[in-house]
Amino acid sequence: MQVTETLNEGLKRGYAITVTADELDAKVNEKLAEAQPEVEMKGFRKGKVPMALLKKQFGQRLMGEAMQESIDGAMTKHFEDSGDRPALQPEVKMTNEDWKEGDDVHVEMSYEKLPEIPDVDLSSISIEKLVVKAGDAEVDEALANLADNAKDFEAREEGAAAEDGDQVVIDFVGKIDGEAFDGGSAEDYPLVLGSNSFIPGFEEQLVGAKAGEDKDVTVSFPEEYQAEHLAGKEAVFSCTVKEVKAPKAAEVDDELAKKYGAEDLDALKGQIRERLEAEYSGAARAVMKRELLDKLDDIVSFDLPPSLVDAEAKQIAHQLWHEENPEVQGHEHGEIEPTDEHKTLAERRVRLGLLLADLGQKAEVEVSDAEMTQAVMNQARQYPGQERQFFEFVQQNQQMQQQLRAPIFEDKVVDHVFEQATLTEKEVSKDDLQKAVEALEEE
Structure with a gap:
């Protein structure tokens, strides 16, 4: 040979x-x-x-x-x-x-061929780590939200008119061209005005209604309504208002804490503080990761395989086109030509992808079976009732396995780099952290 x-x-x-x-x-x-x-x-x-x-x-x-x-x-x-x-x-x-x-x-x-990746002195990289402490004000705000979510409704005084945010208990019958239709009737239905849980325009027409009052509500079903036989049609709902109730937030006390599974109010505050700081830490990590990737992109340079860059640029262009044209569900459209901006972004992604893969290989970073199983379980939750079928699909689909494994591997490599780099903590406010996160989304 x-x-x-x-x-x-x-x-x-x-x-x-x-x-x-x-x-x-x-x-x-x-x-x-x-x-x-x-x-x-x-x-x-x-x-x-x-x-x-x-x-x-x-x-x-x-x-x-x-x-x-x-x-x-x-x-x-x-x-x-x-x-x-x-x-x-x-x-x-x-x-x-x-x-x-x-x-x-x-x-x-x-x-x-894949290029030779140059060695990087990770210890020379300095990263700023934003730290946000959950103060009493943030904890109290979260407690107030929990109390609002646990709110009850109390009957207003006799003759009181319903306001936005009130709960009205109604019987209703919906008709189109004078004929009642399936699914258009209910009794003793508790509807919170302003919740937008009914057809647009329905709840607004019940503002001002009183207990014991009969009221016709006229609305049109949206053109894209899921039930095709109702889509775009005008309907009249004959409503009987049986009760008008005002919202009452739950008291912030030990009883509220027990509703949320805590032993008492102090324990609930501790759980809220931990959860908030975990959320802040996650947001701060996203900011750190972007800073790290930016620095790696600046200090590392090597030839890129044109085929990988072209494929990535086409994928970016295709994805952005669909985001700008959400009404197009399938891929029955003409070829989308990548722009210079798409190609520049593709070069960055390919360069960083190859670099992180090389760093992970040298550090012997691996994705464990337990981590993969957890990733599959998290994804399967998006398909309630079809979890078993999703598990089987993933087991038989190497490409899907790679899609689930890739972000886990990348995050583990990034954590490895953080361990080698010089991290400097900087305590900031929640608003400052929010601005840093918003800046990421704008880029």
Whole structure:
């Protein structure tokens, strides 16, 4: 077998591979010899069929396998010897398409190799770590929200008109063109005015209603309403207001704490403080990660495989196009040409992706089975009732497994870099942290 370099330009590589007819023949004979002990043929005992007869019977069929295995073996040996890692699947094509048995096989292989990643002195990187303490004001605000969520409703005085935020208990019957429709009726329904839980315009028309009052509410179903037979149609709901209730926030006391599973109010405050500081820490980490990636992007430079950059640029352009055109659900649209801005962003993503992968490999960072299982479980929650099917889908889909594994791996590598870098803590306010997070979203 002969492998000859035909292209060496930047990261692009090309090779001509020749598999001789003798090598193919030897490969076929090897396969026949492996199979011979198990072959049965009329007139011969098991395992005693002559090789010449086996070759006549099965040689042609095994030739294709031998050819593929020889080429695959040549490629594997080449990558082992050269140390090259292809950025994408190499392109392989047979150049003598008029090949016939007894001829050598000529193949061309081309690919872009992954670049050599320069070493980075991680200890030289300085990162600012924003620290936010959950003060009494933030804890009290969270407690007030919990009390509001746990609010009850008390009957207003007789004759009081319903206000926005009140709860009205109603019976209603909905009709279109004078005919009642399925799902358009209920009794003793508790509706909070301003909750936007009913068709737009419905709740507003009940503001000012009083207990014991009958009121017709006229609304139009949205054009995109999920029930097609109702979409866009005008309906009249005959409502009877049975009660009008005003909201009353729960008292901030030990009883409220127990409703939320805490032993007492002090314990609930402690839990809230921990949760808030965990949220602040997560937001601060996102800011730190962006600062780290920006610094790595500035200090590390190496050649990038054009194929990876082009593929990433197209993906970015495609994703942004769909964000700007949300009404287009499928991919039945023309080709979206990446802009220079897309290509610049693609170069950054590819460079950082290759760098983080290299750092993770050198640090022997791995994603454990437990971490993968947790990631699958988190994703499966988005498909209630179909969790088992989702688990099976992931088990059978290598691409989906990689999509779930990649962000876990990246975060573990980033944590590894943080451990090596110099971190300087800076205590800031919640508002300052919020501004830093908003700045990330604007970039």
